[in-house]
Amino acid sequence: MCILKTKNLKKYYGTAPNLVKALDGVDIEIYEGEFVAIVGTSGSGKSTLLHMLGGLDYPTSGYVAVRDKELSDFNENELTIFRRRNIGFVFQNYNLLPIINVYENVVLPLELDGSHIDTDFVEDILKTLGIGDKRYNKPNQLSGGQQQRVAIARALAAKPSIILADEPTGNLDSKTSSEVVGLLKTTGRKFNQTIVMITHNEALAQLCDRIIHIEDGRIIERR
Numbered sequence: 001m002c003i004l005k006t007k008n009l010k011k012y013y014g015t016a017p018n019l020v021k022a023l024d025g026v027d028i029e030i031y032e033g034e035f036v037a038i039v040g041t042s043g044s045g046k047s048t049l050l051h052m053l054g055g056l057d058y059p060t061s062g063y064v065a066v067r068d069k070e071l072s073d074f075n076e077n078e079l080t081i082f083r084r085r086n087i088g089f090v091f092q093n094y095n096l097l098p099i100i101n102v103y104e105n106v107v108l109p110l111e112l113d114g115s116h117i118d119t120d121f122v123e124d125i126l127k128t129l130g131i132g133d134k135r136y137n138k139p140n141q142l143s144g145g146q147q148q149r150v151a152i153a154r155a156l157a158a159k160p161s162i163i164l165a166d167e168p169t170g171n172l173d174s175k176t177s178s179e180v181v182g183l184l185k186t187t188g189r190k191f192n193q194t195i196v197m198i199t200h201n202e203a204l205a206q207l208c209d210r211i212i213h214i215e216d217g218r219i220i221e222r223r
């Protein structure tokens with residue numbers, strides 16, 4: 001089943017003569033349970049596309065639909081709630097709070113949302129990601145790879161059906177990068193999630209189910 005779809009999606013920044021066509025007519029369909037890599041050179045439109053998929057920004061024209069629901073039908077408040085409940089974000093800079101421990105970082109978004117914390121589920125996530133023994137550590141006591149795993153655990157804690165990851169391994173060495181992508185794959189299968197990951201790295205992209213190539217704001221077919 002198609003869970004994430006864009007139709008003739010365009011995002012333009014600025015005005016002529018400085019108009020930038022960051023996305024220029026993108027049609028993609030992503031299916032439930034897929035782990036998709038988005039690959040392209042710097043400035044090709046990857047982050048813009050991910051932001052649109054996650055409803056972090058509005059398109060110039062065209063639409064994004066999550067299961068048959070167009071994101072543009074939501075007002076800003078509704079979109080915030082929809083995002084919180086359905087989409088988990090993982091960024092290159094882990095964005096962990098330094099003064100609280102691993103467990104507290106992972107459950108913080110749930111607390112802020114006033115949501116129930118499924119402690120067994122959180123334990124399961126921490127164990128699956130191999131950081132169960134780090135729960136009382138502060139982020140600065142962890143390696144980069146471990147910090148990124150905490151950020152992944154935080155994204156998973158709300159049980160989102162979609163994970164959007166923007167260069168999640170951008171700050172990691174190649175061995176740790178493969179491990180983190182492998183863990184994303186494992187958790188995606190285990191918790192039945194669809195994952196879209198931006199990467200510069202073709203080798204990492206090869207670990208995914210499918211690769212979408214983007215160039216100058218357009219999807220290009222590669223055979």
Ligand SMILES: Nc1ncnc2c1ncn2[C@@H]1O[C@H](COP(=O)(O)OP(=O)(O)OP(=O)(O)O)[C@@H](O)[C@H]1O
Binds near residue numbers: 013014021022
């Ligand atoms: N807020 C903005 N205002 C103006 N131009 C922007 C803005 N955000 C992005 N752009 C431009 O849109 C184009 C696509 O940017 P985007 O960040 O999506 O590329 P990217 O493929 O993610 O690049 P990178 O790999 O370097 O992160 C670039 O030319 C960029 O300069």
